[in-house]
Amino acid sequence: MSEEEKGGTAWRSLGEFIRAQRELANLSMRQLAEIAKISNPYLSQVERGLYKPSADVLKSIANALQISAETMYAQAGLLDDSKGEAGSHHGVEHAIKIDPQLTVDQKEALIRIYRSFTSKG
Amino acid sequence: MSEEEKGGTAWRSLGEFIRAQRELANLSMRQLAEIAKISNPYLSQVERGLYKPSADVLKSIANALQISAETMYAQAGLLDDSKGEAGSHHGVEHAIKIDPQLTVDQKEALIRIYRSFTSKG
DNA sequence: GCTGTGCGCTAAGTATACCAAGCACCTGCT
DNA sequence: AGCAGGTGCTTGGTATACTTAGCGCACAGC
Numbered sequence: 325m326s327e328e329e330k331g332g333t334a335w336r337s338l339g340e341f342i343r344a345q346r347e348l349a350n351l352s353m354r355q356l357a358e359i360a361k362i363s364n365p366y367l368s369q370v371e372r373g374l375y376k377p378s379a380d381v382l383k384s385i386a387n388a389l390q391i392s393a394e395t396m397y398a399q400a401g402l403l404d405d406s407k408g409e410a411g412s413h414h415g416v417e418h419a420i421k422i423d424p425q426l427t428v429d430q431k432e433a434l435i436r437i438y439r440s441f442t443s444k445g
Numbered sequence: 446m447s448e449e450e451k452g453g454t455a456w457r458s459l460g461e462f463i464r465a466q467r468e469l470a471n472l473s474m475r476q477l478a479e480i481a482k483i484s485n486p487y488l489s490q491v492e493r494g495l496y497k498p499s500a501d502v503l504k505s506i507a508n509a510l511q512i513s514a515e516t517m518y519a520q521a522g523l524l525d526d527s528k529g530e531a532g533s534h535h536g537v538e539h540a541i542k543i544d545p546q547l548t549v550d551q552k553e554a555l556i557r558i559y560r561s562f563t564s565k566g
Numbered sequence: 567g568c569t570g571t572g573c574g575c576t577a578a579g580t581a582t583a584c585c586a587a588g589c590a591c592c593t594g595c596t
Numbered sequence: 597a598g599c600a601g602g603t604g605c606t607t608g609g610t611a612t613a614c615t616t617a618g619c620g621c622a623c624a625g626c
C-alpha cells in the first residue's frame with residue numbers, strides 16, 4: 325500500500341534515505357559509488373535494503389553526499405535517540421527561523437511553503 | 446595523523462578503549478558480553494583489535510558500558526571528519542534534506558527557493 | 567540497421583564479522 | 597590430591613558485508 329500516501333517519504337529504511345539523498349544530489353549510482361569508494365552493485369543492494377552497510381561505509385557515503393555522519397547513523401538507527409535532531413518536525417522551521425541570512429519576509433515565505441507541503445495532501 | 450594529537454587521553458585503538466572502560470566498570474568479559482548480547486570470544490577479539498565491530502555491536506557495547514554511542518563512534522574513528530556541513534550555512538538545507546515528511550521533489554523546490562534567497566542577500 | 571556508452575540490477579565469488587564449543591590457567595574449597 | 601567455578605584465549609564454522617564480471621535496457625552517433 326501506499327508508500328507516498330502520507331504526503332512524504334517516511335523512510336522505511338536506510339536504503340531509501342540514501343537513495344533519496346543521492347537523487348537529491350543528482351548523482352548516479354556509479355558516480356556515488358565511485359566517490360564513496362564502494363562498488364556500484366553493492367550500493368544498489370544497500371539502497372534496496374538487502375544489506376546494511378558497515379559503519380565506515382556509512383560514513384564514506386555520508387561524506388560523499390555531504391551530509392554528516394551523525395545524520396547518517398541517526399537514520400540507520402545506530403545512535404541512541406537521545407539526540408533528537410532529526411526526529412522533531414519543527415526542525416526545518418526552526419532552522420529557517422534562526423538562519424541569519426534570511427529576512428523576515430523570506431522566512432515567512434519559506435515556512436508557508438514548508439507548511440503547505442507538510443499539512444496533509 | 447595520529448589520534449594522539451586530539452588532546453587528552455589517547456587510546457591506541459578502539460579495543461583498548463573498550464577494555465579500559467570495561468575494567469573501569471568492573472565487568473568481566475563474559476559479563477559485558479552478556480549485557481551487550483555478543484559472545485565473549487568475540488569481545489576478546491575486539492578488545493585485542495583483531496576485528497572491528499559493526500556499528501550496532503558498537504552501539505550495544507556502548508549501551509552496556511553506559512557511555513554514549515557517539516563517544517564510541519568517535520573512538521572508532523567513524524565520526525571524526527565529515528565536516529560536510531558542520532561549520533557551513535547548511536542548517537536549513539540540512540534540515541530540509543532529512544525531513545521525512547517531504548518528498549524529494551518538495552525538498553528540491555524548498556532548497557532551490559532557499560538558495561535563491563541566500564545567493565543574493 | 568549496428569555500435570558504443572550510460573543506467574540499474576543479477577550472479578557468483580571472496581573477505582570478514584560474529585558465534586558455539588572447548589582449552590589452559592588460576593583460586594578456593596573439601 | 598582432587599573438583600567446581602572463575603578468568604581470558606583459540607579453534608572451526610556460519611552468516612553477511614562487499615567485490616568483480618556480466619546481463620538487459622535506453623539513448624546517442626555512424
